[in-house]
Amino acid sequence: MSVEDLLAGLNPQQREAVQCTEGPLLVLAGAGSGKTRVLTHRVAWLIGACGIAPESILAVTFTNKAAGEMRGRVEKLLGPAAREVWLSTFHSSCARILRRDIPHLERRRDFAIYDDADSLATAKQVLKSRNLPAGNPEARRLRWQIDQWKNAGLRPEDAAERARDFEAEQSAELYGGYQRLLVRANALDFGDLLLCTTLLFRQHPQVLEHYRERWQYILVDEYQDTNHVQYQLVNLLAGEHRNLCVVGDPDQSIYAWRGANIRNILHFERDYNEARVVKLEQNYRSTQHILSGAGAVVANNTGRPDKQMVAVRGDGEKISLYEARDDRDEARFVVKRILALQREEQRAGGDFAVFYRTNAQSRPIEEELLRCNLPYVVVGGVRFYERAEVKDALAYLRLLVNRADNQALRRIIGRPARGIGRASLDRAQTLADQRGLSLFEGLRLLAGAGGRSAAPIRGFIELMESLARDAAQGSPADGLSLLLDRSGYLHALRKESTPDAEARHENLRELIASAEDFAETDAGANGADGRSAIGRFLDQVALVSDIDNANLRSESVSLMTVHSAKGLEFPVVFLAGLEEDLFPHKASSYDEDKIAEERRLCYVGMTRAMERLTLTYAQERRRFGSHTYAVPSRFLAEIPAEFLAAQSPGQRLTHAHDRSYAHDPADSDYDQTPPPPPGEPPDAVRPGSRVRHPLYGPGEVLEATGHGPRQKLRIRFDRFGVKKIVVRYANLQFG
C-alpha cells in the first residue's frame, strides 16, 4: 500500500490529524466525524509513511471492542506489522505492565483480578471485621468511595490525610483495611490496575523510563472519559517526548459518575500549550435534521467549546415525536413502526435500535417484540460472565492459580454443599487473621485441629490439590471440565433436573467452548510473562467480559441503554421514555452538572441515528409497580420545532377518545395537522400574556427577562406547570 493510499478518502481536517505526527495534538471529533478512521490511519501513517517502528506506538481505548476494531482496521491498511502495535484498553495495558513490573511494589506477579462482586464482598468483609453494619447499601457506599479515591489517584494514606471529618477518617481507615485484604488475597481490583501502575511509575523512575523510551507515540481514544489516574498515567508516559494525540468529544462525556473528568479534555491546551487542535466537524453518519436537533439540545450546556456539525448526507427526514398514553402504548408504537418500516422500506431487523435510560424500561418493549415475533437482542442486562454458575466455575479456576484468592474460595466452598458451613468458615477466618494467612491456609489449620469439620475440609483440600496436580498446567478448557467433574458440581446440577439447571449446564458448556476459542488465539501471544494458559484465560475473562456484540448486525432489533449505545450507529433509532425524572433521571435533577451530563447522554443517543430518529414519551408509566404521571422531558422542549415532524393522524395507534381525558381536543397538536407557522415574536413578551408551546400547549407568561428571540420566559402551562423557556428555541405562538 502506497503512502498516498494511507490518506485516500480523508477530508482535509482528517488528513491534518493523521499527518501532524510530532508534538501534542487534540482532535475534537464530533459524533460521526470519522474518529476511528483518523485513529487507524494515523497509526498506519506513523508506520507506513514516517517509518516508526510499530512497537513504539501505544494506542489506548476504553473498550476491548474499540481496540479490536482498531486493530482490524490497521491490519487491513498495513498487514501483519500492525500486530506489533501496543493497542489495548487502559486496564489491560496496565495489567500487562504489572504482570512484568509489579515486584518493584513488593507484590507478586501472579495476582488475581477482582471484579465488582469480589470487591463488594471484600468491602463487606472489612465492615464486618470492624463490627459495622455490613449490608448491601453500606458495602456499596464504601466500595463507591474507595473507587472514587482510586480514580483520583489516592492511596489510603492520601485519603486519610485529606479527611476533614470523622466519617471521612473512618472511610479512609476502612479503605486501608480493604486494601490489606486485597494484598493478602494477592488480588487487585479494577481501580488498582490503574493506580498501581501510576504508583509504579512515580516510585520507580527507571521503570517509567523503560516505557517512555519504548512508546514514542501515544494515542488516546475517548479522552473526554478519562479519570484522574488515567490522566496521570498518560502524562507520565508522554510528558517527555510530548508526542501525544488525544481524540474525543466533550459533548459525549457521559461517565463523570464513574470518576471521568471532562476537564481533562477541556484543559488539554492548557496542559500542552504547544498543542495543535484539529476539529472534525463533518458528520458522515446522520442526516442534518437529526444532527441539528441533537446539537440544539446539547447547546443548552454551558462551558463547552462551540462546534458546528455539518451533515454530508443532506437534510433527510425530520425527527418524529410520539406521545404515548403509557409505557405499553409506547412499546406498541415502537414495534408497529418497526414493522411498518420493514414493510415499506425493506429494512432488516438489524437496522433498528431502541434506546432507553434505564434497563428496567426494556421489559414492555421486549414483551411487545415477543408478541409480534420480531427477533431482538438486549445488549447489557445480565452478562454471561456474571451468571452464578459461570462465576462458580471460574472461581474454582482462580483458586487453582491463586490459593490466596479468598473471594473465590468463599464462593465455591459450599458449591456443591460439602458440609463446610458458616461456623467452620468463620473459625478458619479467625485462625487465618491471627496469623496473617489466607483463608485456605486457615482451613488447613482447622482441619489439623480435628473436630467435626476436619474430614470434609480435608476432602476439599485434597480436591484442590488433585486439581492443581492434574489441571493447573493444562488448557483452560480441560481444567474446567476436570474441576466441574471432580468437584461434584456437574453431578449436583444433573441431580436437580429442572429446566433451569439444564440452562445452567448449557452456560457451562458455553464457557468451556469459549475457553477453547481462547486457546486458539492465545498460542504464542504474550507468552513471555511466564504465566500459565489458565492465568492468561482468567485475565482475558476479567478484562474482556464485553463478549458478543456479534449479533448486533444480524436480523435482530437491538435494545440497550443509551450508555451502551455509545460508539454504535443504526439507520433507525427510537429513543424511548423522554420524561422528566426518567430522562433526565430523577437522581440527576438537583444538580446542574448532572443535568448537563444527562443532556450529553441525550445527545449521544440521538446522534446514533443515521436516517430516522423517533423520540417517544408516555403520559403515564409504571415505575416500581405503581403508576406515575409523567411530564415530557425538558430535552424535548430544547429541540427547535423546525427539526421536528408533526405527528400525522395515520401514525396514531391509540384513538383520540382513548386519550381525550388528557388532551383537550381543541389544543391537540398531535392529532391534527401541524399548526400554522407562528407569527414573529413580539419584541418583548409581557407577563400575563397567553402563549402556546408546541409541546406543552397553552400557558400564561409569569415573568420575562431579555428581549427578542433571546428572551427568557417563565410560563405556567395549563397542563404542565411552570417551565423556563427560551423564545428562540421554543417555537412559541403568541397572542
Add this chain to the structure above:
DNA sequence: TCCAATGTGCTTTTT
C-alpha cells in the same frame, strides 16, 4: 445447613 418467608430498595456501569 438448608429452606421458605419476609424485608428492602431500586440509574447509568467501557474495565
Add this chain to the structure above:
DNA sequence: GCACATTGGA
C-alpha cells in the same frame, strides 16, 4: 413488581 438478601425456624 421484582430481584435479592437477610432472617428465622426445622
